[in-house]
Amino acid sequence: MTKRVLTVDDSKTMLQMLQFALKQGGFEVIQGENGQEGLDLLEANDIDVIITDINMPVMDGITFIKELRKKPKNKAIPVLILTTESSQSKKEEGRSAGATGWIVKPFDPGKLLEVIRKVSP
Amino acid sequence: MDDLAQFKQTFFAECEELLGDLEGHLMALQSGEGDNNTLNAVFRAIHSIKGGAGAFGFDRLVAFAHIFETVLDLMRDGRLEPTPDSVLLVLHCADILSDLVKAAQNGTELPADHENEGRKSLIDLAATVGVNADPHAADDELAALDAQLAAGGPDALMEAAAAPEPAAAPEPAAPAKAPMLKFLVKFTPRDALYQRANEPLILIRELKELGSFLAKADAEGVPPLDQIQPEGAYIKWEFEIETDKGEQAIRDVFEFVIDDCELEVTCLNPPAAAAEAPAQPAADAAAPKPEAVTPAAPKPATPAPAAAKADPHAAGDGATAKPAAAAKPEGGAGGETKAVRSIRVDLDRVDKLVNMVGELVITHAMIAQQTEHLHADQHPELANGLAELSHHIRDLQESVMAMRAQPVKSVFARLPRLVRELAMMTNKKIRLDMSGENTEIDKTVIEQLGDPLTHMIRNSCDHGIENPDDRVAVGKPPEGVIHVSADQRGGRIVIEITDDGRGINREKVMRKAIEKKLVAPDATLSNEEIDNLIFLPGFSTADTVSNISGRGVGMDVVRQNIQSLGGRVHIQSRPGQGSSFILTLPLTLAVLDGMVLKVGIQSYILPLANIVESLRPEPDQINIVANQSELLRIRGEYVPLVYLHRIFKVPGGIDDPTKALVIIVELEDSSKMGLVVDEIIGQQQVVIKSLEENFDPIRGVGAATILGNGRVSLILDVAGIKHIAENESQQRPSPQARLAAPALQASA
Numbered sequence: 112m113t114k115r116v117l118t119v120d121d122s123k124t125m126l127q128m129l130q131f132a133l134k135q136g137g138f139e140v141i142q143g144e145n146g147q148e149g150l151d152l153l154e155a156n157d158i159d160v161i162i163t164d165i166n167m168p169v170m171d172g173i174t175f176i177k178e179l180r181k182k183p184k185n186k187a188i189p190v191l192i193l194t195t196e197s198s199q200s201k202k203e204e205g206r207s208a209g210a211t212g213w214i215v216k217p218f219d220p221g222k223l224l225e226v227i228r229k230v231s232p
Numbered sequence: 233m234d235d236l237a238q239f240k241q242t243f244f245a246e247c248e249e250l251l252g253d254l255e256g257h258l259m260a261l262q263s264g265e266g267d268n269n270t271l272n273a274v275f276r277a278i279h280s281i282k283g284g285a286g287a288f289g290f291d292r293l294v295a296f297a298h299i300f301e302t303v304l305d306l307m308r309d310g311r312l313e314p315t316p317d318s319v320l321l322v323l324h325c326a327d328i329l330s331d332l333v334k335a336a337q338n339g340t341e342l343p344a345d346h347e348n349e350g351r352k353s354l355i356d357l358a359a360t361v362g363v364n365a366d367p368h369a370a371d372d373e374l375a376a377l378d379a380q381l382a383a384g385g386p387d388a389l390m391e392a393a394a395a396p397e398p399a400a401a402p403e404p405a406a407p408a409k410a411p412m413l414k415f416l417v418k419f420t421p422r423d424a425l426y427q428r429a430n431e432p433l434i435l436i437r438e439l440k441e442l443g444s445f446l447a448k449a450d451a452e453g454v455p456p457l458d459q460i461q462p463e464g465a466y467i468k469w470e471f472e473i474e475t476d477k478g479e480q481a482i483r484d485v486f487e488f489v490i491d492d493c494e495l496e497v498t499c500l501n502p503p504a505a506a507a508e509a510p511a512q513p514a515a516d517a518a519a520p521k522p523e524a525v526t527p528a529a530p531k532p533a534t535p536a537p538a539a540a541k542a543d544p545h546a547a548g549d550g551a552t553a554k555p556a557a558a559a560k561p562e563g564g565a566g567g568e569t570k571a572v573r574s575i576r577v578d579l580d581r582v583d584k585l586v587n588m589v590g591e592l593v594i595t596h597a598m599i600a601q602q603t604e605h606l607h608a609d610q611h612p613e614l615a616n617g618l619a620e621l622s623h624h625i626r627d628l629q630e631s632v633m634a635m636r637a638q639p640v641k642s643v644f645a646r647l648p649r650l651v652r653e654l655a656m657m658t659n660k661k662i663r664l665d666m667s668g669e670n671t672e673i674d675k676t677v678i679e680q681l682g683d684p685l686t687h688m689i690r691n692s693c694d695h696g697i698e699n700p701d702d703r704v705a706v707g708k709p710p711e712g713v714i715h716v717s718a719d720q721r722g723g724r725i726v727i728e729i730t731d732d733g734r735g736i737n738r739e740k741v742m743r744k745a746i747e748k749k750l751v752a753p754d755a756t757l758s759n760e761e762i763d764n765l766i767f768l769p770g771f772s773t774a775d776t777v778s779n780i781s782g783r784g785v786g787m788d789v790v791r792q793n794i795q796s797l798g799g800r801v802h803i804q805s806r807p808g809q810g811s812s813f814i815l816t817l818p819l820t821l822a823v824l825d826g827m828v829l830k831v832g833i834q835s836y837i838l839p840l841a842n843i844v845e846s847l848r849p850e851p852d853q854i855n856i857v858a859n860q861s862e863l864l865r866i867r868g869e870y871v872p873l874v875y876l877h878r879i880f881k882v883p884g885g886i887d888d889p890t891k892a893l894v895i896i897v898e899l900e901d902s903s904k905m906g907l908v909v910d911e912i913i914g915q916q917q918v919v920i921k922s923l924e925e926n927f928d929p930i931r932g933v934g935a936a937t938i939l940g941n942g943r944v945s946l947i948l949d950v951a952g953i954k955h956i957a958e959n960e961s962q963q964r965p966s967p968q969a970r971l972a973a974p975a976l977q978a979s980a
Contacts, residue, residue: 121276123576124243124284131239166276180427186463189429211429212488217287229488232434 114231115139115157119149119175120164120193125216129162129193132220136227146170150178153185160231161190162214165201173208180209189230236288243284244337245576250277251330255645258326261319262652271308274322278304281329290336293329296347299354300325302365311361318357323649325350412443412476418496420468425492427463436469438485443475472500579675582635589629590823590919596625597916597940626917629823637672640718640727643681644669647689647716654693661700661711662693668718673725677797677817681727684790684801688729688813689714691787696733696811706808708732721816724841730812736805738762745771763805767791800951824920826947828913828939829895831876832884836909837918837937837947844896844904846912851890861961864894864906871896874957875908876948879932886910897950905954916940920947932956 116138118129123144130140141156143149147170149163161179165172172192179185192205192213202213211230214223254277260266261274282297304322306312314322328350335342358365417439421432439445447469454466473482482497483490600618603611648664655662673681697703697712704710715730738759745751745765757765765771769788794801799817818824826837847866855863855870862873873894877885886892886908894906918937923930934949 122280122283123246124239124280124287127242128239128287166279168273168276186427187429189431206428206491209428216283228434229438229485230430230434232431 113137113139114159115141116160116162116227117141117143117149117152117156117158118162119143119146119167119172120162121145121167122164125164125193129223132218132223133227135220136224138227146172146175146178149175153179158188160227161188162193163190165192165194165205173204176205176208176210189227191226191230240288242576243288244333246284247281247333247337250280251326251333252642252645253277254326255649258319258323259645259648261314262316262323266314268308271304271314275301275304275308278329281333285333285336288336290332292347293332293336296325296332296351297329299351299358299365300329302363303354303358306358306361306363311363312357321350321353321357325354412474413478413502414472414474414500415479415482416496416498416500417471417473417482418468418494418498419471419486420494421465421489422492422494423461423463423465425489426465428488428492430489430492432467432469435485435489436471439471439473439482442473442477442481442485444473446472577635582632585632586636589625589632592625593629593823593917593919594938594940596621598942599940601940629917633674633823634672636675638675638678639670639672640678640681640725641669643678643685644716644718646682647685650686650689651693651714654690658693659699660693660697662697663711663713665713665715666717667715671718671720671725673718673817677725677799680793680797681817684793684815685716685727685729687787687790688815689716692729692731692733692811692813696731696735698734702734725817727815727817728812729815730810732810735807735809735811736763736766736803738805738807741765760802760804763803763811766803767801823917824947825915826918826937827895827915828945829876829907829909830911830913831880831909832882834880834882835913835939835943835945836876837916837945838895838897838907838950839934839947840915842897842899842950844898846893846895848892849889849894854889862889864889866896869904871904871906872957873906873908874953876953877908877910879953879956879960899951899954903954905950905957907950907953918945918947 114137116129116133118126118133118140119142120126120129121144126142126144130142133140138160141152141158143152145167146163149161150170152158153161163172163175167175170178172194176190176192179188179190189211190209192202192210193216194201194205194213202210205213212226214226218226254274257266257270257274257277260270278297278301282294282301285293285297300322303312307314307318307322312318328347331342331346334340355364355366419432419435425432436447448471450468450470451466453468454460455464460466475481479497479499483495486493486495596618600622603614603618606614644666647666651662651664654660692714697714698706698708700710703712713732716727717730718725718727720726741762742751742757742765745762745768746753748771750765750768750771751757767787767790769786771786771788791801794815794817797817799815801813801815803811803813805811824837825840827840827843829836829838849864849866853865854873855865857863863870864873865871873889875885875887876882889906889908892908892910893912894908895912896904896906898904916939918939920935921937923933923936932949932952932955933946934952935947936944937947939945
């Protein structure tokens with residue numbers, strides 16, 4: 112079955128690049144532009160993996176992860192944070208919110224798929 | 233490469249949007265309206281630009297954006313206070329960033345020192361709070377690291393070479409002939425591992441791919457079923473792995489869970505010391521034996537070169553600047569509205585659609601004409617269908633036009649800053665008021681509006697508004713005001729730029745015009761005509777060309793630009809009180825509502841927007857005045873009559889207005905004129921076909937169209953007609969309509 116990835120980023124460039132890479136990996140892609148949209152889309156779709164940016168308007172990535180983890184049905188969904196900020200503090204913040212792993216921008220498509228394999232059965 | 237080009241296109245479109253928003257946010261900061269949300273938005277904009285630029289390898293852009301971002305991060309943290317000076321610097325740097333984006337987009341190279349000054353100011357600013365924003369410092373570290381690695385031998389050199397590669401795979405740069413090593417891995421997950429949706433089975437699968445593999449699960453800790461917590465960690469594992477990929481490859485598998493488990497990696501058959509050392513010099517230095525790596529604190533033991541390799545930005549990031557990010561408020565975006573859902577469509581596609589709709593309009597007109605002779609009561613379905621089709625086409629057309637329409641806000645947004653800068657340069661006090669920013673115009677028009685608008689504002693600031701002292705001397709407040717407004721009036725958009733400055737010095741303008749032989753020395757011109765002399769090519773009133781208005785572009789170019797958009801510009805001035813530039817622009821460039829007129833054997837289209845009314849006058853309404861021109865008296869107002877067939881020399885036109893029709897038209901300067909025509913055929917939407925590609929400009933004719941019967945018809949330009957009429961009445965003895973002949977040829 113095709114796996115469905117929810118990508119959440121306020122940068123359309125990034126969404127487009129993610130989509131390109133993910134489609135090559137055989138994933139179906141659903142896109143949201145901020146955490147709130149992410150939550151809405153999560154509600155409406157069965158999602159296998161979530162990739163989210165941290166810095167976003169309306170609802171940032173950290174809040175998004177915290178919110179989604181509150182629902183039992185979302186507890187087992189791997190969430191990867193996407194950030195250019197490679198510092199430990201950012202990863203820690205994401206992890207303490209409930210992120211499963213992280214992808215450091217810029218990424219190449221191969222690396223992205225590799226990371227997804229690392230968190231998704 | 234196609235995909236890359238497409239990504240780039242998206243990126244630059246996004247940059248443009250971000251930079252536009254940035255401008256607005258920065259203006260808010262400047263005026264003191266900004267708060268932490270504004271700073272957050274500014275930070276995000278720069279951050280997004282940097283992120284995208286990094287993906288495409290625009291290193292120079294990334295480098296500058298990085299320092300910029302560092303300073304903004306300090307500002308939103310509250311570590312740096314946004315003072316007027318620092319906000320000014322940020323504004324300046326936003327300009328530089330914009331230049332760098334443009335250069336990246338056009339593939340041009342800016343002078344090497346373009347961003348140096350802004351960059352230095354940013355670094356100095358960050359330094360005031362003890363933060364080093366200079367990535368060069370980090371580069372130096374990297375260089376030192378490279379040197380260190382180089383000393384380690386050829387393998388280390390390979391590592392160093394791999395370091396700048398973006399997103400390099402985490403595999404260690406294994407020596408060509410890596411030894412087969414046997415590892416014992418003890419893995420004890422904690423609850424947190426499951427709470428973050430990590431899955432030991434996936435890790436085990438990954439480990440298995442490294443080489444031969446044996447797993448032992450210890451399920452002793454599993455409690456009775458009724459005590460099991462769904463997210464509890466009860467099982468621990470021991471793996472024996474034989475691999476040639478090295479210890480780091482094993483540790484990489486646990487990258488995401490390292491803090492949520494206890495992990496011990498032991499090499500069961502350690503190789504001779506040298507075999508592994510070059511690949512992990514720092515690891516050896518910090519932790520000579522793998523066993524010494526404590527599970528609780530594995531991160532500090534991560535080999536430094538590997539960290540640099542996995543993430544080149546770690547090296548690019550000012551190491552001291554970054555931790556600030558931890559404290560920044562993330563959730564403070566409540567004031568922003570939810571983004572409008574939209575898709576991005578290539579403008580060419582929309583234009584194609586616009587054209588198709590245009591053709592549809594013509595086809596509809598053709599069918600309507602073909603079926604005209606049929607009686608509606610005999611073919612009710614046909615008549616109804618056609619009427620409905622006409623509605624639908626109109627709706628379709630409006631929808632398509634709306635796709636191209638954008639609020640003028642995007643152009644207006646640049647103006648406050650322009651005025652502020654100009655005020656500073658000229659030592660004047662100028663306030664800018666704006667209204668009607670949400671008025672929508674065709675995108676093409678908007679895109680080309682920026683330059684002329686900028687130039688007119690420059691002109692108002694430079695020539696219009698006086699120095700504060702001069703203003704006070706004539707009893708005005710020291711601060712001058714420029715008001716820019718946009719408004720839709722009828723089928724056109726009117727933009728007015730009004731200043732309360734000194735107005736046009738008509739004497740000086742006249743003198744200059746005579747000096748430059750633009751007008752005859754004995755010419756008598758009305759005040760309005762004198763004012764509008766400034767639009768003549770080669771005219772400049774500034775005694776010395778200042779670097780504000782005099783940038784090699786005169787008001788004649790402004791007029792040309794506006795005219796090429798199908799618009800007009802004129803100036804109204806009240807000496808001592810100020811001037812207004814008045815720009816009128818068409819709402820759309822593709823279709824117009826017109827009235828089809830018959831004049832002799834010709835038919836013409838008159839834009840509906842110009843028409844006030846039409847009537848057949850009584851003989852006593854016609855008055856002939858001294859210079860033989862005729863005036864129509866209508867409700868106490870006198871309107872000059874213009875015979876269209878005389879203007880265009882069409883044979884067979886009706887000469888007696890009481891037997892013909894008079895259409896009262898209004899011009900942009902609010903003057904009226906009565907056009908005498910034979911009859912009105914009807915109202916019709918027409919598709920504008922430009923004549924300029926094939927003909928020189930024809931006065932009195934704006935464009936052409938194709939009518940339902942397939943014939944070409946000219947669209948009238950009333951301002952041009954007025955001009956011809958006035959010229960004719962001045963040279964009454966020889967009423968030679970200079971431009972009538974080409975106009976006729978064009979219609980043939």
